[in-house]
Amino acid sequence: MYRLLQRLLPIVVLCGCQGEGDSSVKLEASAATVEEELAKTNRSVKTNSLRMATPNPTSSNKTKSKKTTQADPSSAAPASGSLEFLRPLTWTQNPNRAVPNAGWLNFSLPHQSAEKPVPGKVHIEISYSQGKSTLRKRLSDFKSPSLVAGEQAYSIPLLDLKPEIQYTVTISLVRDGGQAELQSEPLQIETEPLPDLFPEFDVRLSMPQRMEAGLTLFNLIRWKKNKPDTEFGAIVALDANGRVRWFYQAQHMIFIVRQLSNGNLLYGYGNRTEGLIEIDLFGNVVRQWNSANLGREVPSHATPVAVDSLHHDAVMLDDETFLALSTTLNQVKPYFDPTYHSRRRIPEANLVTDVVVEFRTDGTVLRSYSLFELLDPRRIGYGSLHNFWDSRGYENVPGGTFDWSHSNSVTHDPRDDSILVSVRHQDAVIKIDRKSGELVWILGNPRKWKGKHSRKLLKPIGRPSWQYHQHAVEITPQGTLLLFDNGNYQAVPFDKILHAKENRSRVVEFKVDEQDMTVEQVWEYDGYERGGFYSTFLCDVDWLPQTGNVLVTNGGEIRDENGERTDYAPGEQQWAEIFEVTYEQTPQRVFDLLIKSSAEQTGFGWSVYRSERISNFFDHVKTAPSISTKP
Incomplete structure (x- = not known):
C-alpha cells in the first residue's frame, strides 16, 4: 500500500462553471479543518442556497476507480496494493454567514503511519471555458483530524466562488507522470446571490493588459435616507471585470480595510471611532481591539486599549505593534465662534485633538504623540469648528466639542523611522520623528502658521497648488509623497472659500527635500479629460508596485436636491468611483x-x-482560528 502511494502525487480538483459561459473562473484554496464533517458518510450536504448534490440522484455514491471500489467507512485500511477514497467527496458550507460563498471539500484516504507519510502535493486544477489553472500545494497541508481508525481525512477550502453560479467539482489522485489513479463522482456547488441591498458595480472601462494584476478590495458604506446605516458594513473583492469574487458582511459600519502579512484582514469598525477587528477570509474574528476610555463598552472577547478612540487609520509596525490614530480632549480660552466670523469669540472651547498612538497587540500603550502639543491649537481650518465628535464618544461634554484637527491617515517611513500624518482640518501633512517625538516639517498652505511653526514649513519650489482637506498620504518607491487632495474650500479661514460647484479633487505627488526644507509638486491627475471629479470627504490613493500605475478611490461623490455638487455630507445622492490611471505626464x-x-x-x-489592489488575496488561507465570534 505504501509503495503504491509513494508513486502518487497529488489531488486535482476540477471545477467547471455553469451559468457564465464567457467568463473565466479561478478558485484557489489551502488548508482548513472541519472536524464535524468527517463523521458524515454517503450523503450530500445542503445548507440554504449554497448546496451540494450529485448530478445524477439515481446513481450510487461509489467513487470511480479502475482498481478499487468504495470501502466501508468503518472498516480498517484496505490491504496493500489497493487505493480508494474511503468516503465520498462532500461539501461543507462555511458556517459563518458573514462569508456565505465559501466552504470545504472533504474526503479521506487510507491512513499512513508517521514513519511512512503519503508523499506528493495537492494540485487544485480549475477548468473553465477559456482554459484551466492549477494551484499546487503539499498533500499534508490539507490533513484534518480523523475520527475513524485506518483512514486519513483531508479538507480543501474553496473561497474564490462567485455569487449565484453553479460549479461542478471532481477530485482525482494522479501519478507522478500525471495519470489519474482515482476520480470522485462530480459534485455541484451552487453559490448564493449577493444580498438584496447591495450596490451595482458598473465597470465602465477595463484594460487588463495595462492594469495591475489582482483583485480590488474595498469597504462599503451604505446611506439610508441620507444617514449612514450604522448597522451595515461590507468588504468586497472584485476582479477586473467587476465580478464579485469574495464578500463579507457585518452588522456594523466598516471603514479602513487592510490585508495583513498573514493573509487576514484588519478593519476599523463603528462610526470610524470604536476599534479594530482582524478576521480570516472565512469571516471568523481572530482578534479585536477596542478603545476603552470614555465609558465605551468593550466586548468580552476584545482586547481593551486605554485610549479615547481608534479612528480612521491604523497600520502594523511589526507583528506585535500598531500605529494608530486616537483622540483626547483639551480646553482653550477664549476661542473662535463656530460661525467662522473673523471677530467673534466664545469664552472657551472643547477641542477634540488627535493623538498618534503606538500599542502592542496585548493592548499596552507604548507611546503617544499629541498634535495639540506639536501644532498650534489656535490655528484653525475650515472644519475645525464642526461638532463631528459630539456623537462619537464625547456626547456628554458640556457645550459640545470642536473637531480641531480631524487626522485621517498615519504612515510609518522606515527609511528614517518617522511618522507622516494627514491632518485634514489643518490642510496639512506633518512629519514626526518617531524617537524624539519632535515635529520635523509641515506641508501645506503657509497662511496663518506663526512663530516656531512657521519655521517648520516646507518652502515651495515654483508655484505648487496646495492640498486642502486631503486623505491617505503614502510614500512612493521614489520617496515622494502621494495623496488624495479632496480640495474642500481651497482656502483657510477667514479667506473666501471656493464652493463645491466650482471645485475639484485630484491626486497629487510632492517631492520633499528635507535638507533644503523645500517641496515641489511633480505630478497630478484631476480627471480633467472626463469633466473632473470631486469628493468632499473620504477617499484614497495607492501606488501600484508592478505597473507603476495609481489606484484612486473617489469614494465620496455627493449631490444636493438639485443634483449639484455640495460640501455638506451626506447630501441627497451618494456614489463612489474606483479608477486606475497610468503614471504619465498625461495619465490615462x-x-x-x-x-x-x-x-x-x-x-x-x-x-x-x-481600496487596495491585492495580487495574492487567497494565497494565505489557513484553518479556522480557535477564536470566532459573530461579526
Whole structure:
C-alpha cells in the first residue's frame, strides 16, 4: 500500500462553471479543518442556497476507480496494493454567514503511519471555458483530524466562488507522470446571490493588459435616507471585470480595510471611532481591539486599549505593534465662534485633538504623540469648528466639542523611522520623528502658521497648488509623497472659500527635500479629460508596485436636491468611483468602476473609504482560528 502511494502525487480538483459561459473562473484554496464533517458518510450536504448534490440522484455514491471500489467507512485500511477514497467527496458550507460563498471539500484516504507519510502535493486544477489553472500545494497541508481508525481525512477550502453560479467539482489522485489513479463522482456547488441591498458595480472601462494584476478590495458604506446605516458594513473583492469574487458582511459600519502579512484582514469598525477587528477570509474574528476610555463598552472577547478612540487609520509596525490614530480632549480660552466670523469669540472651547498612538497587540500603550502639543491649537481650518465628535464618544461634554484637527491617515517611513500624518482640518501633512517625538516639517498652505511653526514649513519650489482637506498620504518607491487632495474650500479661514460647484479633487505627488526644507509638486491627475471629479470627504490613493500605475478611490461623490455638487455630507445622492490611471505626464484611465444604487434602491446611497489592489488575496488561507465570534 505504501509503495503504491509513494508513486502518487497529488489531488486535482476540477471545477467547471455553469451559468457564465464567457467568463473565466479561478478558485484557489489551502488548508482548513472541519472536524464535524468527517463523521458524515454517503450523503450530500445542503445548507440554504449554497448546496451540494450529485448530478445524477439515481446513481450510487461509489467513487470511480479502475482498481478499487468504495470501502466501508468503518472498516480498517484496505490491504496493500489497493487505493480508494474511503468516503465520498462532500461539501461543507462555511458556517459563518458573514462569508456565505465559501466552504470545504472533504474526503479521506487510507491512513499512513508517521514513519511512512503519503508523499506528493495537492494540485487544485480549475477548468473553465477559456482554459484551466492549477494551484499546487503539499498533500499534508490539507490533513484534518480523523475520527475513524485506518483512514486519513483531508479538507480543501474553496473561497474564490462567485455569487449565484453553479460549479461542478471532481477530485482525482494522479501519478507522478500525471495519470489519474482515482476520480470522485462530480459534485455541484451552487453559490448564493449577493444580498438584496447591495450596490451595482458598473465597470465602465477595463484594460487588463495595462492594469495591475489582482483583485480590488474595498469597504462599503451604505446611506439610508441620507444617514449612514450604522448597522451595515461590507468588504468586497472584485476582479477586473467587476465580478464579485469574495464578500463579507457585518452588522456594523466598516471603514479602513487592510490585508495583513498573514493573509487576514484588519478593519476599523463603528462610526470610524470604536476599534479594530482582524478576521480570516472565512469571516471568523481572530482578534479585536477596542478603545476603552470614555465609558465605551468593550466586548468580552476584545482586547481593551486605554485610549479615547481608534479612528480612521491604523497600520502594523511589526507583528506585535500598531500605529494608530486616537483622540483626547483639551480646553482653550477664549476661542473662535463656530460661525467662522473673523471677530467673534466664545469664552472657551472643547477641542477634540488627535493623538498618534503606538500599542502592542496585548493592548499596552507604548507611546503617544499629541498634535495639540506639536501644532498650534489656535490655528484653525475650515472644519475645525464642526461638532463631528459630539456623537462619537464625547456626547456628554458640556457645550459640545470642536473637531480641531480631524487626522485621517498615519504612515510609518522606515527609511528614517518617522511618522507622516494627514491632518485634514489643518490642510496639512506633518512629519514626526518617531524617537524624539519632535515635529520635523509641515506641508501645506503657509497662511496663518506663526512663530516656531512657521519655521517648520516646507518652502515651495515654483508655484505648487496646495492640498486642502486631503486623505491617505503614502510614500512612493521614489520617496515622494502621494495623496488624495479632496480640495474642500481651497482656502483657510477667514479667506473666501471656493464652493463645491466650482471645485475639484485630484491626486497629487510632492517631492520633499528635507535638507533644503523645500517641496515641489511633480505630478497630478484631476480627471480633467472626463469633466473632473470631486469628493468632499473620504477617499484614497495607492501606488501600484508592478505597473507603476495609481489606484484612486473617489469614494465620496455627493449631490444636493438639485443634483449639484455640495460640501455638506451626506447630501441627497451618494456614489463612489474606483479608477486606475497610468503614471504619465498625461495619465490615462485603464480601469473605471462606478459603485451606485440600483434603480430599485430608492433612498439608498453608497460610499467607499479606501481600496487596495491585492495580487495574492487567497494565497494565505489557513484553518479556522480557535477564536470566532459573530461579526
